[in-house]
Amino acid sequence: MEHIRAVTFMGMRIDLSEVKDEIxxxxxxxxxNSWAKKKNTFFVLAIDEAQEVAKINFDKYLAFVYDNLTRxxxxxxxxxxxxxxxxxEDPRKPLFGRARV
Structure with missing residues (x-):
């Protein structure tokens, strides 16, 4: 993920090229989330091979999304x-206690 320069989705562009350190x-x-709110829609973040999420510590960001970003x-x-x-289900993991279906 260190090589991401920008994210573009349905006309919205977030430029990351100026970021010198960690994104x-x-x-x-x-x-x-703000974009989805303005468009009165939801953004679905689908992650396959979820076991890789914890390896790169991205699970803490997913917990942040779950707790704070309603769209x-x-x-x-x-x-x-x-x-x-x-x-x-691991109490030591950032996603512990979050809902699941």
Missing amino acids: DYRTLLREI IKIILAGSQVGVISKIL
Whole structure:
């Protein structure tokens, strides 16, 4: 993810080329949430191979989305049996206690 320069979605562009250090994913996610709110819609963030999320510490950003950004919905999928349960049910993980369907 360190090579991302910009994110463009349905006419909205978020330029990250000026970022010299780590990308501020919270700001990026807030911008996506604001866009969805202005358009009176929802943004679905679908992540396959969810077990990889924890490896790169992105699960803390998903917890931030779940807790704060009402216009972003998260779908997690994975091919390893029980991995999503571990992500959501381990009290040491950022997504612990979040709803699941």
